[in-house]
Amino acid sequence: MKPVRRNGQTRTVTREGGFTLLELIIAAGILAIIIVNMSMLLRATSQTHDASEDTQALDLHARQTLDRIVIALQSAAKNSVIPAAEAPLYSSAVDYDVSLGVEDGELVWGEPERIGLQMDTGEVLWYRSLGTEEERRVVWGRYVGPAMLGESPQNGLDDNTNGIIDELGLSFTVAGDSVIVRMTLERTNSAGVALVREFEQVVAFRN
């Protein structure tokens, strides 16, 4: 460009020819490649992020559920836990009594409680005074799988070699003064990715 003075006015002279069709096609092609790659990258990132978020949310949900179970069983009297299944047996529900305190030198026990798996809904349910008019029921957790990770139910084998045979997604196994709680959570996220997480916690009876 160079300035041209004419009749006292200054104007800039530029090339006004524009782009050729070939230039436009090449530019559009490059832009399309960039956009497609960007969108693929964004989509992959988004999926990874969503999966990570969903896994973390599932872990958090599992930990909160396990924490409730742990505190309840810690407060239970060992000799009140029914059934007290030892490996390779297990139970997917336990009944227990919780100590409320000591009065006049005697232990005071609360109403019987139960923690169990509702198979059809995959929920962990807590009951108090089950089967009575005062029955209380609270959902402590969801997404419990039909079987423990790596276990094929009802084949009589310990497929996942954890010492328990044919265990469901929630299992209780008594070992000495402790109970081992195992739980497998399964959930399919919005992207259709199946998430499966397994958890295990040893709870020592305090009473």
Next chain:
Amino acid sequence: MKTTHQRAHASRRGSALALALMIVTIVALLSAMMLQLSSAHWRREAGAVDQKRAFYIAEAGLSEAIYGLLQGNSGIVGTQELPVRFGDGVFWTQAESDAQDIVHIESTALCGQARAKLAIAIELYYDNALNLGAFSGRNMTIGAGAYIDAYNSKNGPYSAPLPGAMLYRATVGSNGDVSVGGLRGLVPTTILGNVTPGPDKSVSVALGGNVVGNTSPRADSVELPLITIPAASWFGPMTVSPAGTGLLPSGTYAGPNMTIGTNATGTIVGPAIVVVDSLHLAGSARLRVDSSVGPVEIYVSQAMTTTALSSIVNVTGDPRGLSLWLDMSTRTGGVLSFAHQGAFHGSIYAPRADVAIAANAPVYGSVVAGGLTLAPGAQFHIDVSAGDLGSTDMSLSVLHWRPVAVPREIAGDLRYEPLADFAARGVALPAPGAGHVPIDMAVEYTRDDGEVRTFRGTEEAFDRSVVDAVIEEVVQPPVRTENRVGERRSWAAIDDPVTAKLKPVKGERGMGPRDDDDDDD
């Protein structure tokens, strides 16, 4: 008038900047959304972590309180107004004992925005070899059909535990193997408690035997200390002729032997210490011990013989009132067969002898011996307080543990973060070791719910708003200004009539300030 060139110039001016601004805005919005999502997730995670931290800080509070109790402090550590700092949070504990001397401790912890509160009930007792319950220095044999459980004589006479409500666990132990028998007829062998064999030893339970407790071996052997014979005034032979009666009043006596003839009755009135080389109960002889005023301790250095018809009767039925200290060895005394007519309420300590408990002699108390055998059908009711005979070292057993709801006034304000608040106010929180409250006063009182509790601590740590009526208040002038774990303060000192100021105020609601000038001692 604008020319074509000017219009073209104007149309291009600033378009790149607008485009860039739009892209930057979109990226910024996306970033903000991502940040918000991550932040919300992080807050949920942090809340869960804080909740666990608060739980474990409350657990630490319970441990610190128990440590303080064992050191002779009150078990109170910090207060709600000035808690102690632990890790990333704070805690404070409250401790009171009930009418059965069971100590109830509550520990409250705050960490970030999480709160946790735990309660525990423990029983303190003095360390003494007799607290071993039923113990054998060598292998132990429990005959078929035998029954062993535990109770606490401090709470009154023995009563059989209800099914599923085992308040006390029997402690059966050995430095060797333990053999538990099975069925005796239709009667199973039952042990309501732990059976602890020696290191690398085991418990064998025959078919029909039932151990409701742990059977894991102990880590280290238990060394049974030898008996120290106390000094006693020489009295000479203590003999009661057949069918006769004899009486030893309260005091200390030493002699070569104590012999009670057939159908004779010898009575020892406590508090008394009797030291003899041998003790013989013939035929249907009866040794009667009256421990209503004080305990009777009988030391035997060489031999002891009883018969299936003889009896040692502790008239109070309190095992803490009678103890037999048998210093003979198996080599010199052979197996001490504790044949006995009727129940025996007391404790036997025979670290060098083998002792056999017969079926017709139910024992209420404890037996610790070099070797111990329970005959088939024997009954043994272990008194967990059997060791309260003067040793000053204290131990504890946990009766109850559970999480409790955090009070609304503590849980209510979730935005309150304790460490930030105390830091903002310039308050330096003490470490747990410096937060122990000593025992300068004791108040026995009735709570609003009717329960009788005893508070031990300081006036500052006592919440009088929970008092319905004060039964008795004991104030001990502080003897130390320091308040550190490691300095022993005896629980017994609070009851010392010389240093304590008794202040019974029955029926009075203890809400107002106390009259410190009250000089009624």
